[in-house]
Amino acid sequence: MLTTKVFIKKNKIGNFLKHIREHYLRNDLLCGIKECECCDASESILSTTYKNKSTLYKFNHFLVFDTNVILDQMDLLEESTISNVIILNTVIEEVQHRSLPIYKRLISIVENSSRMFYVFANNFHVDCHLPAKEGESPNDYNDRRIRKACKWYMGHAPFASFVLITDDVENRRLAQDEGLLCCSMEEYISHVENSKDLQDKLARLDYHFQGDKEDVFPLHLSTVEIHHRIKDNKLHQGTYRASRDNFLEGYVNVEGFEDPVIVQGRSGQNRAVDGDVVAVEIFNKGEWISPSELILEDEGAVESGVEEVIKKENELKSTEGKKIEDVKPTGRVVGIIRRKWRQYCGILQQDGDDSKIYHLFVPSDKKVPKIRIETRQGAFLKTQKIIVSIDTWPRHSRYPNGHFVRALGKIGDQVTENEVVLLEHDVPHSQFSEEVLKCLPKLPWVITDEDEAARVDLRHIDICSVDPPGCTDIDDALHCRELEDGTLEVGVHIADVSHFIRPGTALDIEAASRATTVYLVNKRIDMVPDLLSSNLCSLRGGEERFAFSCVWKMDRDANILSVKCHKSIIRSRKAMTYEEAQITIDDQSKNDSIAQSLRNLNMLAKILKRRRLERGALVLASPEVKIHMDSETMEPLDVEVKKLFETNSMVEEFMLLANISVAEIILESFPDCAMLRRHPEPPATNFEPLVKAGRHLGFEIKVDCGKNLALSLDAAVKKDNLYLNTMLRILATRCMLQAVYFPSGVYQKSDYFHYGLAVPLYTHFTSPIRRYADIIVHRLLAVTVGSDATYPDLLNKEKSSRLCQNLNYRNRMAQYAGRASVAFNTHLFFRGKIQDEEGYVLYVRKNAIQILIPKYGLECTLYLAQKGKTSAFFAYSEDQQTQTCGDIVLHAFDPVTVRLSLDSNNIQHEKFALQLVHPYVEGFSVPPLSSVSKRKGEEEVKVVSVDKKKKRRNKKS
Template sequence: MLTTKSFIKKNKIGNVLKNIREHYLRNDIFCGFDICERCSPANSYLSSTHVNNCSLFLYNHYIILDTNVILDQMDILDENVIGNVIILHTVLQEVKNRSLPMYKRLRSVIENPSRHFYVFANDHHKDCYLPQEETELINDYNDRCIRKACLWYMEHIREARFVFITDDNANRQRALSENIISVSVKDYVTHLDKAQFLEDKLAKHDFHVKVDAEGLFPPHCSTFQIHNGIKESRLYQATYHASRDNYLEGFAMVDGFEDSILLQGRSGQNRAVDGDIVAIELLNQNEWVAPSEMILEDESIADTSLEDALKKEDELKTVTHKKKGDVKPTGRVVGIIRRKWRQYCGILQQDGSDTSVYQLFVPADKKIPKIRIETRQAAALRSQKIIVAIDSWPCHSRYPNGHFVRALGKIGDQSTENEVVLLEHDVPHNQFSEEVLSCLPKLPWIITDEDVEARVDLRHIDICSVDPPGCTDIDDALHCRPIDDGNLEVGVHIADVSHFIRPGTAIDLEAAKRATTVYLVNKRIDMVPELLSSNLCSLRGGEERFAFSCIWIMDKKANILHTRFHKSIIKSKKAMTYEEAQITIDDKNRNDSIALSLRNLNMLAKILKRRRLENGALVLASPEVKIQMDSETMDPIDVEVKKLFETNSMVEEFMLLANISVAEKILASFPDCAMLRRHPEPPSTNFEPLIKAGKHLGFDIRIDTGKNLAVSLDAAVRDDNPYFNTMLRILATRCMLQAIYFPSGMYQKNEFFHYGLAVPLYTHFTSPIRRYADIIVHRLLAVSIGADATYPDLLDKRKSNHLCQNLNYRNRMAQYAGRASIAFNTHLFFRGKIQDEEGYVLYIRKNAIQILIPKYGLECTLYLAQKGEKSAFFEYNEEDQNQSCGNIVLHAFDPVTVRLSLDSNNIQHEKFTLQLVSPYIEGFSVPPLNKPSRKQKLEDTGSKSPPEAKRKKKSRKH
């Protein structure tokens, strides 16, 4: 049956246009009940044996939900206690349109047979369909369709009882007037079995508690006001980012603005949560201020009173308004365009009362404010890491309101902390589904004659891999051999993962969603199942494997004479660690084919690296640490900075060269849809800390080109501080923007440039076991050489762009997750330890000094005063960026000795605390461990302390 509806409207020039919509209706759509004799039977998970135990009703019943119940109360619907739920197609589509994450969660529940959910296509059923009235709002229309479907079910299946759950009071009253049994979510849930636990999971948009202050935050603009303001350029759409160092500051990134907009204080941030899309009003230029140089991260953790918080905000305004030299564009949040709220991991505030139903939740992420929740399980949850969701943030409440979702496990337990790291960084880490595992090849897997015929057989070549110790997902292998004309044949052989992962399959979709393998200290979250990652795709020594080979003919000056690509079969002669490969190169008694191959590769790599650096490639630095774990207890037993060998650089150079060669090939074949990687040039404002630090120490850091920056960094060397240049490079690294994946058709060619590598074209080809981007590049390369067929999505630049956005996001989250795992295990290692360590000043702040401890790759804060107080010892020089105490002056990059210990008083946010050992300042510094203090020495000898002026040390010259 076909129903049509016509719409008459006029266009801009006055012509009348007729728009006809067609809607197909059927009378054979299954209702979902196996007892029904009128409908054509189909699959349905509704169950005649499942019982919904709600004491409001003395009979078993089926549930029909409205849209907002699903959007707001998905945490309740995830519970097994609720079943036999009919999801109307009208509701399902509205959920999909309004929240894709909620839609995906709902679909997973619907597809679980044990949950007994059923989707009924009411909008295509001839007895349930209702045409929308011309003046009817879409929400009213959907409500009317839902009630119509309820009435139809009541008439159609008279043997069953139905309950309509909605939190819309008006809709509920209309339903009751039509004799539809209807209740609110809260009324229904509080009368279920185990209601005392389920009530905690109810999303709450209004807390009936005393408000913190009248009008604590300014009201938000309406959607209409925001749209008009953006249209008239009075307001700007931006992404809000909270500061990690100062909870009273945030920043907004606006497209088209070179610099971020500073948002300061209560009114400036106005209830924005990190990641929200907000509407920003730019203040008049005479109201712009400078960012604070104070570190106030602890204030957001401690339970300070509202009066103290407001006082601190006023102090901050006074300080930053005085600084007019470094002002930034300053604005305030006037509205929320789209919330980016997610579920947050953390703990209940430890000093809360177990008898109170209202609790404060402290998120693990310091950028997220505390959340007020309602729970009846406070005593049990106090020792647990839990998950909480935000529901609302009224303007009269200091904290957002939220609800408890679930407990993760005991605080401090390693498996719990791993789970927190993965959840906080949105890392997909569920077990691979049966559908995904069914895509794997059956064992034993063998190479057939057909495979050999379709590939280039390189099993006779002496190929080897060089990787970190313990690596099982070996992506790449290398070879180098002399050829007849005195040149060298060099090969990079990459695991052919795309052979096993075909486009559109379940394993392909899962790999695309995960996007990357995530490495934690004692755990790896694979992008693809272990059978592939550690076995069939891993280029293990002595095993025959499929590869995708990039082979160059080079002269001995590393000039490329010819390049070819082909799918191949290889047999790696040996899987080596970086250290083993280095020993082989250095052992002059070793002259076998592998040793000669490695020496030639190393010789060529040095030439390639020198040439790259001459072209302006940057050598940056970041402290990377390695944590040694006890093999039995899996506790950290040592923390050390990773050792680097020449062979690390050797492998890196050939991976870079392969990526560049492949990028050139796929762009030539696919000018609009090649997946490339670009590294944008940072805005000049990003380099201000680097320039300022160099200037104070007598070095001119030039940033007009990447080449000049590289030259400046090379020249910045000090004989009295061997770590100085590394420190400067660490600072330069933090000025950089993130490199991103993109399809070539979405940018102009001059925007393809990779700033850090100083190359016009780059991609990722060399790690397909752990990066999905490389799988796409393999497919593009295979098509370009005729080794595989294309498919529509591969050539769709818009779909590729959407894929790249996910890849960039997942890659960033994987990096953060890895760092968080290292931080947690470093804390475990230092628990109960107190030791003196050599460090270097990294940043000078107004109330603190940030210090890098190279031995452990740690960056810690040495506070110079108690919170809210002025230092009694140090004087901050804003102009010269130093802290002085008498003749002792501390600048950036100065060496210091500090006492390092772990403060575990706040179990949610353990932190390292530092005390200054050297230079020694009487009354502030502490004596070296196991050495008597100056005061003790004087007491032992019976001497008196000399006058203050004589105790001051001479300042160091720079």
């Protein structure tokens, strides 16, 4: 049956256009119930024999959910208690339109046949189809279609019972009037036996907490009002970012403003959560302020009112800076355009009564506010790391309201903490599915005659790999040999992962989703299964492997005479560590082909690096640390900054050269869809902290171009402070923007530039085992050299752009996850330890100094006063950026000695507690541990002497 709708529209020039929409209806759609004699039971998954868990209805029944139940209660629907469910197509379409993440979770449940969720295409069934009424809202129309489908099921299968679950009071009233069984989700779940855990997972959208007595926040503007005001340029749209150090301050990144807009206090932030897209009203310039330098933490309890917040706000206002040159755009959030709430990891606040049902959840991410939840498992959950979702944030509630999702494990457990790191940084880490594993090659894997015919055989060349110790996913190998004409042949050989991962397969889709391998301290989350990452694709010593080779002909001055790329077969002679390769180069008694190859590579790399730096490439710094683990207990044994050798730089230079050469080749063949990587030049304002720090030290840091910045950093050296230059480079690193992937067709060629490397064109080709971008580049290069065929998605600019967005996001999250893992294990190492360490002042703040401890790569805060108060010992100079106590003046980059210990009072946010040892300030500093130990030793000797005298007297008596 066909239904037709005709729409008449008037266009801009006054002509009327007729649009015809056809909708096909069927009468042969199956109900999905096995016991139905009218429908084919072979495709049915629902059954009247299934015993529902809720006793609200004493008979077996099928459940039908409306759209809002799916959107709000997905955490409950994922519980196995909920089964025998009819999901209407009307609901699926609306969920997909309103929330893609929830839609994906719903489809995941539907595809699991054991859950017994059946999709019924009610809007295509001749007896369930309903036309919309004139003036009817989309919500009312969908509710009416859901009720109609329920009535059809009652007539079609009179031997069964059907219950509509809806939290909409009016929809329940109408359903009851029409003779349908219906209830709310809370009613249904409350009648499940032992439902304590399930009731905790209920999303409660109508919280009535007894502590909520007054309005805490201003009203939000309506969506319509926000739209009109943005259109009239009275409001601006942007993404809200919360401060990690000050719970009463945040920023909104608004297009058209060079600096983020500051929002402070309750009225300024107005219930925005980090990541939300908000509407912000910008104040007049006379009301702009500078960012606060205070550190303020929310110490509120579940019952506390707004008084504490008002006190903190007053504290903040009393320290506001008003220097004209430092003020930034300031405003307030007036409405939420789109919420970006997600599931959050953390713990329950430890104070308070375990027996009460209301508790405060403290997220691991300090940028997220505390969340109030209702649970009857307080005593148990206080021992656990848990996941919580936000439901609502009404204006009368100091905190957002949410619900418990699940427990991850005991607080402090290393496995649990790894899980938290992965979840908090949205790292896909589930086991590879059977569908993905089916795409892997069968063992034993052998090279066929067909493979040999399609590739260049390089197994006779002495190739070796150079990697960190313990590396099993070896992406790259190198060789260098002298040719008959005296020139050098240099080859970079990269694992040919694209041979095993074919476009469009389940393995390819999974790798594209994961985008990158994530490295934690004691765990690696692979982008591709272990059979590929650590075996068939890894260029292990002595084993034949497929590679994609980039080979240059060079003179001894590192000038490139020619370049060619081709697929190859190689056999690496040796897999070496950076240290082993360095020893081989330095040991003049070694003159075999590998040693000579490494020496020539090192010689060429030094020339390449010198030229790169002359072009203006930056040598930046970041304190990377290595944590040594006990192989049995997996406890951290030691923490140290990674040691670098010349061979690290050697490998880096040839990887950079390969990436540049391949970028030039693929761009020439694919001018609109080459996968490239750009590093935008930072705005001048980003460099303000670096320029200011240099000026205080007597150096002029020029930031007008990358080359001048590089020269300025090279010149900023002091003989009496050898670490100063490194610290300036660490500061410079923090001024940079993120490098990002992009398809070539979306930017002008002038925007392809990579600022950090000072090259006009760059890509990633050299790590396809751990980066999906490199797999795409391999496919593009394979098409270019005639080794493979193209496919539609490879040439689709829109799909390439979406892929790049995911790659950039996953890459950023992987970096953050790695740092969080290092931070946790560093804390674990320092538990129970107290030691004096040398450090350097990194920043001078109003009530604190931030100190870098190079030995451990730690950046810690030494408070000079209680938070929000003035120091009794030090005087702060904002102009000079110094802290002074008598003759002692602390500047940025000054060397200091501090006592380092771990403060575990807040088990959610452990932090290092610092005390000043040197320079010594009477009444503030502490004596060195060595002198304390010496005094303790002297006291012990005296005690022993006294004891001996007593014993002698006792013997005489």
